[in-house]
Amino acid sequence: MSDIPNPAAPIADPRGASLLVQDGRTKRRNASEGRFKLYGIVAIAIGLLMLLTLLFTIISRGTGAFQQTYVTLSVPLLEEKLDKNGNRDLAEIKKVSTFGYAPLTKAAFEAKIAESGIETSLKPKAMADLLSKDAAAQLRDYVVANPDLIGSTVEFEFLTNSRVDGYLKGRVSRESIANDKNINAAQLDLVDALIADGSLQKRLNLNFITGADASDARPEAAGMGVAMLGSFAMMLVVLVLALPIGVAASIYLEEFAPKNWITDIIEVNISNLAAVPSIVFGILGLAVFINYMHLPNSAPLVGGLVLTLMTLPTIIISTRASLKSVPPSIRDAALGVGASKMQSVFHHVLPLAAPGILTGTIIGLAQALGETAPLLLIGMVGFIASNPPESIAEGLMAPNSAMPAQIYEWAKRADPAFYERAWGGIIILLVFLISMNAIAVLLRRRFERRW
Amino acid sequence: MSLAKLTTSALAIAAVSATAAAARDQVQVAGSSTVLPYASIVAEAFGENFDFPTPVVESGGSSAGLKRFCEGVGENTIDVANASRQIKEAEVAACAENGVTDIIEVRIGYDGIVFASDINGNSFEFTPTDWYKALSAKVVVDGEVAENPYTTWDQVNPDFPAQPIQAFIPGTKHGTREVFEEKVILAGCEATGDFETFLEAAEGDKKAAEKECISLRSDGKSVDIDGDYTETLARIESNQDGIGVFGLAFYENNTDKLQVATMGGVEPTTESIASGDYPVSRPLFFYVKKAHIGVIPGLKEYAEFFVADEVAGPDGPLAEYGLVSDPELAETQSVVTDETVMGGGS
Numbered sequence: 001m002s003d004i005p006n007p008a009a010p011i012a013d014p015r016g017a018s019l020l021v022q023d024g025r026t027k028r029r030n031a032s033e034g035r036f037k038l039y040g041i042v043a044i045a046i047g048l049l050m051l052l053t054l055l056f057t058i059i060s061r062g063t064g065a066f067q068q069t070y071v072t073l074s075v076p077l078l079e080e081k082l083d084k085n086g087n088r089d090l091a092e093i094k095k096v097s098t099f100g101y102a103p104l105t106k107a108a109f110e111a112k113i114a115e116s117g118i119e120t121s122l123k124p125k126a127m128a129d130l131l132s133k134d135a136a137a138q139l140r141d142y143v144v145a146n147p148d149l150i151g152s153t154v155e156f157e158f159l160t161n162s163r164v165d166g167y168l169k170g171r172v173s174r175e176s177i178a179n180d181k182n183i184n185a186a187q188l189d190l191v192d193a194l195i196a197d198g199s200l201q202k203r204l205n206l207n208f209i210t211g212a213d214a215s216d217a218r219p220e221a222a223g224m225g226v227a228m229l230g231s232f233a234m235m236l237v238v239l240v241l242a243l244p245i246g247v248a249a250s251i252y253l254e255e256f257a258p259k260n261w262i263t264d265i266i267e268v269n270i271s272n273l274a275a276v277p278s279i280v281f282g283i284l285g286l287a288v289f290i291n292y293m294h295l296p297n298s299a300p301l302v303g304g305l306v307l308t309l310m311t312l313p314t315i316i317i318s319t320r321a322s323l324k325s326v327p328p329s330i331r332d333a334a335l336g337v338g339a340s341k342m343q344s345v346f347h348h349v350l351p352l353a354a355p356g357i358l359t360g361t362i363i364g365l366a367q368a369l370g371e372t373a374p375l376l377l378i379g380m381v382g383f384i385a386s387n388p389p390e391s392i393a394e395g396l397m398a399p400n401s402a403m404p405a406q407i408y409e410w411a412k413r414a415d416p417a418f419y420e421r422a423w424g425g426i427i428i429l430l431v432f433l434i435s436m437n438a439i440a441v442l443l444r445r446r447f448e449r450r451w
Numbered sequence: 452m453s454l455a456k457l458t459t460s461a462l463a464i465a466a467v468s469a470t471a472a473a474a475r476d477q478v479q480v481a482g483s484s485t486v487l488p489y490a491s492i493v494a495e496a497f498g499e500n501f502d503f504p505t506p507v508v509e510s511g512g513s514s515a516g517l518k519r520f521c522e523g524v525g526e527n528t529i530d531v532a533n534a535s536r537q538i539k540e541a542e543v544a545a546c547a548e549n550g551v552t553d554i555i556e557v558r559i560g561y562d563g564i565v566f567a568s569d570i571n572g573n574s575f576e577f578t579p580t581d582w583y584k585a586l587s588a589k590v591v592v593d594g595e596v597a598e599n600p601y602t603t604w605d606q607v608n609p610d611f612p613a614q615p616i617q618a619f620i621p622g623t624k625h626g627t628r629e630v631f632e633e634k635v636i637l638a639g640c641e642a643t644g645d646f647e648t649f650l651e652a653a654e655g656d657k658k659a660a661e662k663e664c665i666s667l668r669s670d671g672k673s674v675d676i677d678g679d680y681t682e683t684l685a686r687i688e689s690n691q692d693g694i695g696v697f698g699l700a701f702y703e704n705n706t707d708k709l710q711v712a713t714m715g716g717v718e719p720t721t722e723s724i725a726s727g728d729y730p731v732s733r734p735l736f737f738y739v740k741k742a743h744i745g746v747i748p749g750l751k752e753y754a755e756f757f758v759a760d761e762v763a764g765p766d767g768p769l770a771e772y773g774l775v776s777d778p779e780l781a782e783t784q785s786v787v788t789d790e791t792v793m794g795g796g797s
Contacts, residue, residue, distance in 0.1 A: 297479060382509035386505040411681065
């Protein structure tokens, strides 16, 4: 008995330390835990800093694209220039090209300067150069749409050229134009005078969100709208094809397929496909859809098909995961009251898995929306997004670009004004991606059930 | 069964689109990224002034464009290929093999190739010899063919500052590269007399000697840029010692970031290029598939509009953007109007 220690006595510690006083080893362990926490905090801080820098850069460089400089001019629509015979025949009016309209804007600009009493040594040609090349096109479109107004004087808001716009946005300064043949100091003096006069101002540019791409001669007129429609058409194709195919494939694999080596191989391959670089799907699309099936070049339908291939594995994997998370007791209960296998799946399992499936689909779509690489190979990059489609079929078949492809295209062009638009385009694209992800999160929060 | 509904609607859309695929109503253009800005300016104005839809212009490089052009005749092939060099015989043969026999060659004007460096860096006055000595893989030193020993510009030409050699030149898929090799490197090779040495070494084989001249060093002093001029510009902005090869139009749009070097004592401007004083310029072309005229609406009108005086003439929007207009434009216009195909009689 004597070798049994007295339970009331404290347990003898060989190192003689108390619980309240830390010994060296505990201190080291605690210190290393503290260091680990610090590493984690530093890592997160770096990540946040990067994110903030990215957001700051995008927003500071891109917001300029949402504003544009306009000048207000009253243009007399001279009958002798626009409709020589005076019979208001639309076919004859259309024969006057934009080159025929340019003198009208020039004269209007000259009249404006004379009327507001601004003194300048500039020739009328140099004054009119401050206007965008788009002005003549805008005027012609207006006259073709309203031939009755020929002979009257109409007030227009014209875009100014990208250098003037850059001057108002601080991109172009009096120092930087020393070697620039597109604008000179006298023209900037005139711009200053017009600003003081109130007829030249920077305002919201809706055309950037709704408009079509523009050529290198007039970056100020370029917009994202048509490329956006191209992206929507592609998303439609992806949704219509990838969702039913993906869900059907996952239901079969998860609920019906026998477990054997064939299904194992299929499973492994689906996981592998999800990791295949998207450019590979682009080459596949070029070879199969365009060269073999003779679908048209640059069509959003082809883009959509390629992105469907890319999105399918993502959708299948997330659908299978959400089917798996439905507890077997639900299936057993359905089967127990006499439902067939199919009834148990479609009446009970699928509705419970639906939020997860939708979330996976939306995330897959968001991924596809931001994809550029495969579009390079099927001809969706270039000066393409210039014709707004008139119907859904045309939207699918007529050549079009997509938002990320349009951004890439703008970033390549020579004029610095396009660079600003590329950043602006990134803002639009990010708004779409963030809202899609937000919808996915909301759906999951709202409908997901946990067991 | 919403699933079944979705599938049927998918099939319906596919069916609708299949019928829409039967007719293409816009001109499709692809090719040189140098011609792209001009082609897009024309396409935009064409779409505005005619009742045809705006043509679609893709880039990708002259060779890539001509390859697609030669893929065959039919609505899923392109109608027009832009090129910053003339079509090669091998490409004409490849075209013919695929049934593209009648090709209309249209020269739209000239473009200068300029050498530019960062605006805050040193300025240069080059001759082709300098570039050959700086960039060729092998040069003749003291009568012996040797690996290029030069690392700074002052070794190449004592008038230059001691700035490390760092050149950003267009990659091999660009038409600009060929002009650069032929009009700068080869010209320099011949001017230094190195060509004779190479010719002797190659035992009178001219082709081999030329190849020897234009093979560029691969030790990182000369960097091929496969992308566009914006990439070259970005490289120069991050490396002040860099000197890049640009198109004249691109330089003129970025004069706040770049300074241009003279070549052979001539400053590149549209005037000096038009007069032929500036040595490094090249014609720009587009090629039209005659078989598509009358099938694709607007194709001939587009080609005619492209070379019309008010577009490609000296006061037109193309010249304003940087194209050096062709003094023989009237001839080109008649080629397009008469649909004269390449190779004379055929």
